[in-house]
Amino acid sequence: MINFFSETWLLWLLLLTGGSLFWASRNSQYFHYVFNRFLMALVALLSVSIIVFSLMEVLPGDCAEKWIAYKSTQGEMITQADIDAERARMGLDQPLPVRWGEWVTGLTLKGDLGFSCSKRQSVNLALGDRFWLSFMFCIAGLVLAYVIAVPFGILSAYVLNKPWVDHNPQHGSLKRLLNTLGLGLAKISDVMLRIVSYLGLALPNFLLALTIILLYVFAGEPTPTGLFSDEWRSEPWFNESGFQWGKLNDFLGHIWLPIFVIGWAATALQLQTVRALVVDESSKLYVDAARARGVDGLSLWAKYPVRHSISPLFNSVGFDFQRVFNDLPIVALVIGLTDAAALLIEALAMTNDQELAAAILFLVALVVISMNFITDIVLAAVDPRVRKSVMGG
């Protein structure tokens, strides 16, 4: 009995969630909306699984052939018999619908992502914590991007069309000097940040990572590749004397590079987005009306244009995640970090590992769809405009 439930836990979880949402939706318009979104998310995921699975089928060759061909580029000698032997071992003789059916059943019943034919182990184990590692990279990169982009995007919008020198005759000379200094500082930091952000947009990520690593080489320092240095790699997090701060230090010393690299381009884009949104809002009539009522300075900006510029940002977290994830593989490759993105590249480009690639793509889609699902229902809960528009009520 316990065995049966442990074999099918995910299905029950999904059914339970769906069931309780359905129950709640009978007399709540809001939960009706949530239930619909839940069903739509499931349908979207199912179609994603079909698409990712059959996309791999379109590629020439199968896992056995690709993987062995890849081995042969390493210098080993390969015969057709070797390929046939591998193909039989990998069970690739089954037709596509059968393989997909088995994969999707395992997935919905117990979250089993399948078996990686080139890694010779279950995808869950092969991926292990790697997906979460990538997930955390992306989130950290995004947080970095938002922390920098939102305040400076607003600042950038604020100083737009502002003069460098305060000429206001109503201000005393000291105040004018102070204002001029403040304006100059704001202008300069705006220009600098915009230069940096254009660089971030223009510089390919892998080039940035390579350049940083080369700087280390020329400085004669050990290159910050991987997650840990040799010294700490095999040390446990905890030993007799308690938590090893040295290991955390070493970890942070390595982890900043990927986060910085993927964060930069994202920051650049967000900065431009925030700036454009705020500029757009700040010239609207309701802001002018507020200004006419005498609202001024920080309170004007914070309450009026900024407040309305932020919710579209919040709405696009899911897509931002996906965009950042797209940058991850090449960076991971450069800094020698085997995260989910590096595994995806390997599965797609080198080994044609259908179930591994499908699993990773599926997980990325899962994150995007879940994030959209969550932002949708949260926005609907907090923003009356959204609630009204989506529910027509």
Next chain:
Amino acid sequence: MATKLLLLGAAVAMASNAMAQCPAVAGPDAGGTFPHLYELAEYEKANSCTLTFSENPAIAALNARIAGNPEIKPLAQRLPAEPLVIAPYKQIGQYGGVLDGISKATESGTSDLLAVRHVNLTRFSDDLATVVPNVAKSWEWNKDYTQLTMKLRKGHKWSDGEAFTAADIAFWYNHLLMDKNVVQSPKDRFLSNGKPMKVEALDKTTVRFTLNVPKPSLTAMFAQDYAQPFQPMHLLGKFHPALNKDADKLAQQLGFENGYALVNFYYGQSDWKDIPTPLLKDKAATERLVKAGLTANMPTLEAYIVVEDTLEGRRLVANPYFHQVDTAGNQLPYISEINEVFIGDEDIQTAKMIAGEIDYKTQAVNLPTAPVLLENKDKGNYEVALRPNISQTTYAFNMTDKDLEKRAVFNDINFRRGMSLAINRSQINEIAYFNLGKPTQYTAFDGDTAPFVTDELKGSWIQFDQAKAGTLLDQAGVVDKDGDGDRDLPSGRKFELTLQYSTQGAATEVAEIIAANWSAVGVKTSLKEVTSDEYRNSQSANDLSVLLWEMGRPLATMATKTEDVLPPYGTFFDLRTGMLWDQYRKSNGAEGVQPPATVDAMEQLANRFVTLNIGSDASNETGYQMAKRTVDDLFISGTVKAVQPIYYSRKLGNFEVPKTHSYDYYWNYPYMATQWFLSEEQRVAQQ
């Protein structure tokens, strides 16, 4: 007290005098029956001495890192009674240190580090022609080369201290390779004439291979093979349902589905040795195994054993039971650990090499990085040697082209010779290989290591002579009929060639120069770069008129199979021409196109060659005939044999620079990485 110590010292000195200390023989020319090798008895007899053994002082600590390995035994109980004595290339080494290396990923670009720890029954000596003992002590063939009897070393032990016997070899063959639950279908090279051989353990140290057809190259095959033809029966046999009726139950108690699942967990269902070890596959499961008194990884006979395995790298420690000692009695290997990190990007790899962060790298070091590596070698304290590849970029015309008129032209020897003379190989050498390569004709063998391939053969039809090329093309009937400056087919039809290539098989520069050279003598040639998949599929589908890919095999491989000199001359992954000839031969003439008589003559030579002992006069003579016929036929033509860099730290002692830059012979295996050592000094490696 001081007197006592002195007395004791004198007593020790006297005792060792009585036993006669063995001389610590080393140097490039040292060795007994085989270069650099002695059997213990042979060494002691030759020097009338008794070898005393000593060990790496860190060996107990290293042993403690092998998860599940029992407490270490004294050295005398760890070494075989008949250890293999190695005379180092230069000097007796020092123990300790970590050999730093780079691979691309868990199963990618790993084999040149795998070769550092690799052992097999036999080994190729550094002359790349003599097969010498390693795990096997000696061997004997019956008269017609159908029965190979190998003697193992008495007292040889696995890395967990259990006895290694002939039964472990029979177990590997009969219960892993031949069991469909473990290996779905065995690789062809482990079969004899397509059927299983008979592998039996006659006693603890004698194993016999009985073949269905003669194959004297079997010992050479073991010398080149990355697979380990022995597996620990004391461990795997416990969980093998064919050997133990409680196997499934035992495995289930350890949390595995059944016995085969556990066997596969250890063995990895494959002979690739770079597959994930149990430590990477499922660390939690290895902890259960260790708790049950088993080792986390399978015990090995290799010089090092994996103790950590992650997606970022591997860490290995010296095998405390390794069967080799140096001439001073020190158990090998000298170097305590290997640290392998995975770097996928070539530029980062180069950066790490320049910074001197690694000690040795051959595989995937490409010629374009040579200048920057050479420039920085003092900064990083390393050396770079350029060594020839075994294969080279070759081209061929499709001898059974779908277009009948083109086919007829391609079958004219004058056409093939003319096209070969039209190519400016020194330009290829200059532009693609920085003038470091050597223009070489394709002879099927590796001309640099096969002794019978003469310079005359290597230099045939490779001089750049456009005038003579024109004359030969005229003789082939390929002349300009319509006066547009380009040659046409004999019927007057336009003659255009499309050179499809993939950068995996030929550098773009090489393809460009060939196309330009051919166009210059009037055969209009255009280029098209495709993916390797696309190239391979169209080549095997007989859709291409010109083929361009790497070809060339070492002597030892040529002696194991005939297919490289017979249609279609290569596998799916090589260069292939004459697909329809192959079809004709396979179908006994029912389909396809009949090949010319020279193919039959070549078949006779090749069939004879594989029954001869490499290096014998008969073998060399037959080999020469084959190489000559290859050049005379010119079905496949060579371009330039390139070189590739070999990188090694100046601190790496006893490093012998390999003769070739190639996977064949298994990278550094012929040059005995077990006697490398890491020096405190800045420079011990030769230049």
